[in-house]
Structures are given as C-alpha cells and as structure tokens.
Amino acid sequence: MPARKTIDLKNRQYYFNRSLSWLEFNKRVLHEAFDPRTPLLERLKFMAIFSANLDEFFMVRVAGLKQQVESNILQGGADGMLPQEQLEAVRDYLLPVVKEQHRFFDQDLRSKLAQAGIFLVRFPELKPEQQAYLTNYFETQIFPVLTPLAVDPAHPFPYISSLSLNLAVLVRDQTTGEERLARVKVPNGFPRFIDLPTDLGKKDKKDEYAGAHWLGVPLEEVIAHNLVSLFPGMEVLAYYPFRITRSADLELETDKADDLLIAIEQEIRKRRFGSVVRLEVQNGIPPLLKQTLMEEMDLQEMDVYELEGLLCLNGLFSFLGLPLPEHKDPDWHPLVPSSFHRVEERESFFASDNEVKTLGTDYWESTAAELFSLIREGDILVHHPYHSFAATVQRFITLAAHDPQVLAIKMTLYRTSGDSPIVSALIKAAENGKQVAVLVELKARFDEENNILWARKLEKVGVHVVYGVPGLKTHTKTVLVVRQEPGGIRRYVHIGTGNYNPKTAGLYEDLGLFSCQDALGADLSELFNVLTGYSRQRSYRKLLVAPVTMRDRMMELIQREIAHAQAGGQGRIIAKMNAITDTQLIQALYQASQAGVSIDLIIRGMCCLRPGVKGVSENIRVISVIGRFLEHSRIFYFENNGSPEYFIGSADWRSRNLDRRVEAIVPIEDPAIGGQLKELLDLILADHRQAWELQLDGSYRQRQPAEGTPGQGTHQMLMDRALKEQALH
Incomplete structure (x- = not known):
C-alpha cells in the first residue's frame, strides 16, 4: 500500500485565533437577546452581559495586543496571526456585530418593552409636566454633583475615567460669539435610567403610557436637556455622548515584589490611568469633534466605534429588578440534594419555626457529626445551581468552623462575594481556636480590591493568610478540614470546579466532590504545604496538579486512548471545559482523531481547535452550550477500552x-458518581435547544429541535430532574 502522507499538525490552517474565537462566544451570548424564545427582560440581561463581556475583552485582550504592537512583537500564536493583524481582524469582525446589537435594541426591543408596559423614552417625547418633574430632579439631585470641564488653551483636555459615560458639549459665548468645547461626566452614583411616577401627566385612559409598569429616560438625557444650568450666559449648541475604555491589565512582577499585597494595591491605583483602547460615540458626531477626541486620547480610526442610540447598554441589567415575573425566567431555588437531607433534618430538630436562634455546643457537635458521617459513608457529588450551595459547601465550611472536633481548616479563595458567609465562617473558626490557613489569590482579575479587603479581615483575627506561589496564580478550588475522631486524625476534602462564592453559585453551573479518602487528604495537605511554605512537590497520589503533573497526565490519557484505538479497541474522549487553546493538547487530540478515537468537546468559550478537517480532525465534534446558567464545570472522560475514567476540576x-x-483535578473513582457524570455529558451532547455546533470555518450553528417538539435545553432538563429527585425523597 502507498505510504500515508504526513500531515504537519503545526500548520496554522488547523487553528482558530483565540481572540476571534472569543468574539464568536460572545456573539452566541448576544443571540440569546435576539432569540424570541428568551423572555423579554432576560433578553435585556443578555444584551447587558454581551456589553460587559466586551468591556473586559477590550480592557485585557485588546490592550494586550496593543502592547505587543508597541513592543514590536512580530510573533503570533498557533494560528499565525500577528498582533496588528489580530487587532484589524477584531475590528472587522466586531463592528458589524455591535452595530447590529444597538440597532436591534433601539428599533426592536424598545418597542417590545413598550408593548409590555415598560417605556424607555427620550426626553423630548415626554409631556411638559413630566419634563418639569425631571428638571426638578436634575436641579435638586444631579446638578450639585456635576462638574463641567472646559477644553481650551487654558484648560487641558480632562482625564476621562474608564467605562464612564460622558457628554461632549459645544457651547457659544453669547458675548464673543466664540464656540467652545466642554466635557460633562455622567455621574456613577445615579441609576442608569431615571424613572418617573407612571401616573404623572396622564389626562385620561387613552394616554399613551396608560397601564405603564415603568416609565423613564436615560440619565444622560436628563443632564443633556438641562445643560443650560451648567453654562449660564452660554448658548448650548449640541451635545454628543461618548465613552472610553482603558487598559486594565496589571503590570506586576510578582517575584520582585517585597509585599505582594502592597504591590497589587499600587498597581490597582495605576490601572485607572491605563492607556485608552476604545472610544464609543453616537452616530452623527461631527468629524472634527471625533478627530479631537481621537487625538487627545491617542487613538486611531480603528479604535472608534460609532453606534446607533444608547451607549453603555450594561445598564440594562437594572430592568431585571422589575416585578414582572411573566417576562423573566421562572424562579429557580436550588434544592438540597438527597444525600444532605439527614443533615437538614438534624438542623430542623434544633430549630423552631425557622426562628433566629442561639446555637449551642450540642447543635454544632450533633449536626457536624452527621455531616462528616455522611462523607465517611462514601464520596458525594454536588451540582450547582441545581443543588444548593448554601446547604452543601457553605454548610460544610460553617459546621467545620464550629465543630469542637475540627482542628484545622485550609482553603483557597480565588473569588468570593462582598458579604461572604464563607469568610465569616473562617473568621469564626479562627476565633474558636482552630488553625485556619487561607490562600487568597490577590491577582484574580477585577477582584483584586475585594480580595485585599478579605485578606486583611482574615489576618486581623489570626488566620494564616498567604498570597500564593511567586509567578503563579492559584486557581484551584479546594478545602481541607482536619478533624480529631476516635480512630485518630481524619481529613475531609471538597474539590470543586467553581469559586467559593455564594452569589455566583446561583448563576454558574459547577460541580464539587466531598470525600475523606486518605490519599486525597494527603495530596491536599501536600498541596497546601506548597502554597503556604517552601516545597517542590513533584508527585501526588491521585490529584492532577498544575503546573507539575497535570499536563503530562492529560497527555498520557490521550495517548492511552490512541493505543486502544490502534489495537482495535474502544477509543473515546469527552471533555467539557470553558476553553481549549493549548497547542500541545490540540495536536494530541488531532493525533487521536487520526487514530480513530471518537472525541466530543463541550467548550463554552474559546476553541482554537478546528474540527471536521479531513485527515486531521474528522472524528472531533465541538459544541458550546449557552443559556440561563453559565456553564463552568470541567469534566474529563476517557473510555479506557471499557473501563472509563472520570475527572473534574478547575483547569x-x-x-x-x-x-x-x-x-487541581480529581479522579472520580466511585462508579455511581462516574455514572452521574456520564449521564450529564450524554444529556448535554444530545441538547437541541441550547447547544451550538462549531463549523469548519469557525462559525457556530445553533441546533434546532425536531419539528413539533419543544426542544427543552440542558438547563431546564436538569432543573426538572432535580425537582423529581426532591419529590422522590
């Protein structure tokens, strides 16, 4: 037979650019706003999420590409695109998408909101009485806060803060006839949209706002139509809203910092003065004014986005607060998993009518003993937000903090909420005399200030707070509880895929494993020694730990599937992640596909792997699931010729x-839990409502349900399943 042609798997044609792949992900988010099946107010939510995501993309990714261009870096990634080429490609891709977003909101969603009794109107459309109401609001509430800043030879162009909404105001001096430019910042301390009493100005039932649930105008229009108060003696000629985005990446050399906390605080202060990477303006801005803004902020034409209608659509989040359940997703209240019902019942024994109570030693000893006995009976898997975070993970940490038998608690905190009950429990544990060690990741992007605050609070009560390993971010999600028991010391662990954040636990889909396996306890003890002390641990009993063992082990697992397939056995891989961009692992998957391994990837966001290429990746399929919850868990399945292995973790x-x-990634060895994971993966792979299939050209095609079927998506099916499980118990 003729020799098979060797294919160069490093060829750039086999890789998607990660920036463009991320933009494709965000476009799928935006589609939820366009999709008429999405409830009306949820459509506004997805509009806002799309915009907020874009802000971060510019602050980090675009800013990084610009820095590479300035540094004359002439090297691209696996796809071969140079930094300047990527910036141009981002612009070409994104401009029509954001224009369509603004057009759709202004011309479609606004009218649908009005049909539902939600009137977001323009100031001139209001009746005189309504305008008078807003003028009074301006004079009494807004005017005292505003500071108009002139722009002329005596007044240099003012500092513009990142993501702030501003008005460029053109005025004419009525004495000299000279035209001047000023800047007015729209203040942050007010609602994005100012509402009016819905009965104000109504004359009869035929009023166009009759039956309104909400009536209001954008904040900047209230300011714009009262500018004469800010410029007495001047004629206000015109105003033009604009918004800028600055670089927000911290430039920190952690290995050179004497005190990481202080160094990061200093960098956060510098962040507000980062270079400008984007200018958003409304259509119709005069070319000369646009050119002035560009010159003052050192921008090029490709950095400017001229958009229709409102700027800063992030503020649409506020409409989710309206009491209109018919225009939202049905409420979902996470359930207590059946494995935790015994603990729930024991807590109920001590409580009466859900009253706030003073809990004594008997409560903590009894309830904690019940929880730890559950874990001793076997590993437990929890799945958020279908399972309650408060009733499982939060309860585990809280009971450990109060249990007299617990000697020590160690955990990692990457992101947590501003009023975190987790941190409160750790503080209580330290006050109760337990040894508490917490790794607070100060470099968690955009949560640095929050984490610094918690780090200081923890240190004040005697918690051992560390900030991680120099040169590395600590992203693992782990808790270790050391408990004194009749048979000696026992270690209990929680290893998860998501942050210890009660708020996001209701929005993000994540998994967590509770266990008291000796090997896992020993592994976590050694991992925490790496994080808190000096250690060059190179091997672990069961955990896959980055950056020491994870990459090599994943490569070995893929190679094993290749070997099985080449020997005529079953070669099968299913991997669920947020992103796949690593060239080495992509090439390993290409080799597996060439060997006949069947591969399904569930990748929510960036995917640099190109599926379906003949002779390279024809056995690889990629889907992305977008919907009510943010898919965040990482699951890895390797068929192993009929003896499957499962893993979950943070990477x-x-x-x-x-x-x-x-x-840290943990192997799932309990066959029953493995079965749950396989069932979950199969359910996602069969989704014909929320799933999108990655095409050969890098675009995505949303799956559609069969004709005549409702096409229930993954999230709804898992909520239904949780409710059925509760009913059975």
Whole structure:
C-alpha cells in the first residue's frame, strides 16, 4: 500500500485565533437577546452581559495586543496571526456585530418593552409636566454633583475615567460669539435610567403610557436637556455622548515584589490611568469633534466605534429588578440534594419555626457529626445551581468552623462575594481556636480590591493568610478540614470546579466532590504545604496538579486512548471545559482523531481547535452550550477500552492553566458518581435547544429541535430532574 502522507499538525490552517474565537462566544451570548424564545427582560440581561463581556475583552485582550504592537512583537500564536493583524481582524469582525446589537435594541426591543408596559423614552417625547418633574430632579439631585470641564488653551483636555459615560458639549459665548468645547461626566452614583411616577401627566385612559409598569429616560438625557444650568450666559449648541475604555491589565512582577499585597494595591491605583483602547460615540458626531477626541486620547480610526442610540447598554441589567415575573425566567431555588437531607433534618430538630436562634455546643457537635458521617459513608457529588450551595459547601465550611472536633481548616479563595458567609465562617473558626490557613489569590482579575479587603479581615483575627506561589496564580478550588475522631486524625476534602462564592453559585453551573479518602487528604495537605511554605512537590497520589503533573497526565490519557484505538479497541474522549487553546493538547487530540478515537468537546468559550478537517480532525465534534446558567464545570472522560475514567476540576486546556496556574483535578473513582457524570455529558451532547455546533470555518450553528417538539435545553432538563429527585425523597 502507498505510504500515508504526513500531515504537519503545526500548520496554522488547523487553528482558530483565540481572540476571534472569543468574539464568536460572545456573539452566541448576544443571540440569546435576539432569540424570541428568551423572555423579554432576560433578553435585556443578555444584551447587558454581551456589553460587559466586551468591556473586559477590550480592557485585557485588546490592550494586550496593543502592547505587543508597541513592543514590536512580530510573533503570533498557533494560528499565525500577528498582533496588528489580530487587532484589524477584531475590528472587522466586531463592528458589524455591535452595530447590529444597538440597532436591534433601539428599533426592536424598545418597542417590545413598550408593548409590555415598560417605556424607555427620550426626553423630548415626554409631556411638559413630566419634563418639569425631571428638571426638578436634575436641579435638586444631579446638578450639585456635576462638574463641567472646559477644553481650551487654558484648560487641558480632562482625564476621562474608564467605562464612564460622558457628554461632549459645544457651547457659544453669547458675548464673543466664540464656540467652545466642554466635557460633562455622567455621574456613577445615579441609576442608569431615571424613572418617573407612571401616573404623572396622564389626562385620561387613552394616554399613551396608560397601564405603564415603568416609565423613564436615560440619565444622560436628563443632564443633556438641562445643560443650560451648567453654562449660564452660554448658548448650548449640541451635545454628543461618548465613552472610553482603558487598559486594565496589571503590570506586576510578582517575584520582585517585597509585599505582594502592597504591590497589587499600587498597581490597582495605576490601572485607572491605563492607556485608552476604545472610544464609543453616537452616530452623527461631527468629524472634527471625533478627530479631537481621537487625538487627545491617542487613538486611531480603528479604535472608534460609532453606534446607533444608547451607549453603555450594561445598564440594562437594572430592568431585571422589575416585578414582572411573566417576562423573566421562572424562579429557580436550588434544592438540597438527597444525600444532605439527614443533615437538614438534624438542623430542623434544633430549630423552631425557622426562628433566629442561639446555637449551642450540642447543635454544632450533633449536626457536624452527621455531616462528616455522611462523607465517611462514601464520596458525594454536588451540582450547582441545581443543588444548593448554601446547604452543601457553605454548610460544610460553617459546621467545620464550629465543630469542637475540627482542628484545622485550609482553603483557597480565588473569588468570593462582598458579604461572604464563607469568610465569616473562617473568621469564626479562627476565633474558636482552630488553625485556619487561607490562600487568597490577590491577582484574580477585577477582584483584586475585594480580595485585599478579605485578606486583611482574615489576618486581623489570626488566620494564616498567604498570597500564593511567586509567578503563579492559584486557581484551584479546594478545602481541607482536619478533624480529631476516635480512630485518630481524619481529613475531609471538597474539590470543586467553581469559586467559593455564594452569589455566583446561583448563576454558574459547577460541580464539587466531598470525600475523606486518605490519599486525597494527603495530596491536599501536600498541596497546601506548597502554597503556604517552601516545597517542590513533584508527585501526588491521585490529584492532577498544575503546573507539575497535570499536563503530562492529560497527555498520557490521550495517548492511552490512541493505543486502544490502534489495537482495535474502544477509543473515546469527552471533555467539557470553558476553553481549549493549548497547542500541545490540540495536536494530541488531532493525533487521536487520526487514530480513530471518537472525541466530543463541550467548550463554552474559546476553541482554537478546528474540527471536521479531513485527515486531521474528522472524528472531533465541538459544541458550546449557552443559556440561563453559565456553564463552568470541567469534566474529563476517557473510555479506557471499557473501563472509563472520570475527572473534574478547575483547569481548562489552556497554557495558562497548565503551566502558569496552580490547579487541581480529581479522579472520580466511585462508579455511581462516574455514572452521574456520564449521564450529564450524554444529556448535554444530545441538547437541541441550547447547544451550538462549531463549523469548519469557525462559525457556530445553533441546533434546532425536531419539528413539533419543544426542544427543552440542558438547563431546564436538569432543573426538572432535580425537582423529581426532591419529590422522590
């Protein structure tokens, strides 16, 4: 037979650019706003999420590409695109998408809101009485806060803060006839949209706002139509809203910092003065004014986005607060998993009518003993937000903090909420005399200030707070509880895929494993020694730990599937992650596909792997699930010729996760839990409502349900399943 042609798997044609892949992900988010099946107010939510995501993309990714261009870096990624080429490609891709977003909101969603009794109107459309109401609101509430800033030879162009909404105001001096430019910042301390009493100005039932649930105008229009108060003696000629985005990446050399906390605080202060990377303006801005803004902020035409209608659509989040359940997703209240019902019942024994109570030693000893006995009976898997975070993870940490038998608690905190009950429990544990060690990741992007606050609070009560390993982010999600028991010391662990954040636990889909396996307890003890002390631990009993063992082990598991397939056995891989961009692992998957291994990837966001290429990746399929909850769990399945192995953890297949972060992935050895994971993966792979299939050209095609079927998506099916489980118990 003729020799098979060797294919160069490093060829750039086999890789998607990660920036463009991320933009494709965000476009799928935006589609939820366009999709008429999405409830009306949820459509506004997805509009806002799309905009907020874009802000971060510019602050981090675009800013990074601009820095590479300035540094004359002439090297691209696996796809071969140079930094300047990427910036141009981002612009070409994104401009029509954001224009369509603004057009759709202004011309479609606004009218649908009005049909539902939600009137977001323009100031001139209001009746005189309504305008008078807003003028009074301006004079008494807004005017005292505003500071108009002139722009002329005596007044240099003012500092513009990142993501702030501003008005460029053109005025004419009525004495000299000269035209001047001023800037007015729209203040942050007010609602994005100012509402009016819905009965104000109504004359009869035929009023156009009759039956309104909400009536209001954008804040900047209230300011714009009262500018004469800010410029007495001047004629206000015109105003033009604009918004800028600055670079927000911290430039920190952690290995050179004497005190990481102080160094990061200093960098956060510098962040507000980062270079401008984007200018958003409304259509119709005069070319000369646009050119002035560009010159003052050192921008090029490709950095400017001229958009229709409102700027800063992030504020649409506020409409989710309206009491209109018919226009929202049905409420979902996470359930207590059946395995935790015994603990729930024991707590009920001590409580009466859900009253706030003073809990004594008997309560803590009894309830904690019940929880730890559950874990001793076997590993437990929890799945958020279908399972309650408060009733499982939060309860585990809280009971450990109060249990007299617990000697020590160690955990990692990457992101948590501003009023975190987790941190409160750790503080209580320290006050109760337990040894508490917490790794607070100060470099968690955009949560740095919050984490610094918690780090200081924890330190004040005697918690051992550390900030991680120099040069690495600590991204792993782990808790270790050391308990004195009749048979000696026993270690209990929680290893998860998501942050210890009660608020996001209701929005993000994540998994967590409770266990008291000796090997896992020993592994976590050694991992925490790496994080808190000096250790060059190179091997672990069961955990896959980055950056020391995870990459090699994942490569071995893929190679094993290749070997099984080549020997005529079953070669099968299913991997669920947020992103896959690592070239080495992508090439390994290509080799597996060439060997006949069947591969399904469930990748929510960036995917640099190109599926379906003949002779390279024809056995690889990629889907993305977008919907009510943010898919965040990482699950890895290897068929192993009929003896499958399962893993969950915190790491994506990205170089940063495998090489520049501390991550942990845990093997799932209980066959029943493995079966649950396989059932979950199969359910997602069969989704014909929320799933999108990655095409050969890098675009995504949303799956559609069969004709005549409702096409229930993953999230709804899992909520239904949780409710059925509760009914059975």
